[in-house]
Amino acid sequence: MLSGFCAGATDLQFRVCDVNTSDNPTGLIGQLEGVEGLEVEVGAPLSGYSTFRIGGPAEFLIRAHNRQALAALLSATERLGLPFVLLGLGSNVLFPDEGLPGVVARLVGDFVSHRFHGTRVTAGGGLALAKLARLAAEKGFEGLEALAGFPSTVGGAVRMNAGSYGVEIKDVLVETTILEQDGRTRRLTARELQPSYRRTILRGSGGIVISATFQLREGSAEKALGRIEELNRRRWQSLPSGRPHVGSIFRNPEGDYAGRLIEACDLKGASRGGAQISPRHANVIVNNGKATAQNVLELMLTARRAVRQRFGLELEPEVELMGAVRKRWQEALDQEPEHPG
């Protein structure tokens, strides 16, 4: 039974946050008893796990330390029919104000390790990509510098083929190991992921990136570290600083930029509650302190409608809308007239 914080529990560790929840309402904890390598928090505020700093409580926030524990967790949630979300650094998600039912899982322990072998490095899916890039640079390996400037786990970046400054993760990825929902693992080469602009076949598949191997080049530590510094400086000049956000809110339509289109609609600086379209970069929404997911959603809909009216283009979210936010976004779209104008 769930009751307070049981520090020192040998297998499953619990912490119940200050929320109004009934004891073990879904039977999940019973199903997980005896599984080593899981830490469970009930009702943890998701705002602490998103770079947007927005989001209500997770019914269960669970840290998995190793593959067996993660597989056991997947199988238990499947058996109970609970929603399951794998979370990286939360730099591309918008959580609902009312929180998420079911399990939000994070990769820790074995999943944040790395190993160099020759000119390759294999890293766990939960490791921060920026940390990996820096470790490689310090060893005199080049290849990851352009991917060091944004908050991401290895897994989150592989899943969406993240990229910056002309380099996408597919350019350096050799292969990745995926844990499927049925507990089986499979290896996919970069090519088999069918990567395109911020997409791979993993989006929407439910497969979890548990590790990835990257091909590096022998080079100079000084040069690689210098390039990381230089690109980071450039990045912070163009992005809003000091306010929480998730980077680009919309995907760039082919041949254009979402930011340019939104700016052309005079929406730079527009706000709803605590959320604002950044006066610095129109494809970024910032949280000015008390923004709710609803505020962000309304601004996104405003920007989408304006661009649709003016340019006849349908902006698509880059940020992943989770749970009830995705539902509300879809409902709003369903109510729009079929053709702009």
Ligand SMILES: Cc1cc2nc3c(=O)[nH]c(=O)nc-3n(C[C@H](O)[C@H](O)[C@H](O)COP(=O)(O)OP(=O)(O)OC[C@H]3O[C@@H](n4cnc5c(N)ncnc54)[C@H](O)[C@@H]3O)c2cc1C
């Ligand atoms: C300041 C800032 C700058 C940014 N700049 C860039 C940029 O230049 N280029 C760019 O591409 N993006 C950029 N982003 C967006 C974001 O950093 C990337 O999309 C990043 O790859 C998301 O990784 P994450 O680990 O934070 O994933 P999360 O935001 O935690 O999750 C995003 C999605 O990936 C899934 N996911 C996470 N980990 C795994 C895993 N191990 N296996 C399977 N699915 C997983 C989640 O379920 C969720 O659906 C920026 C964001 C910020 C805040």
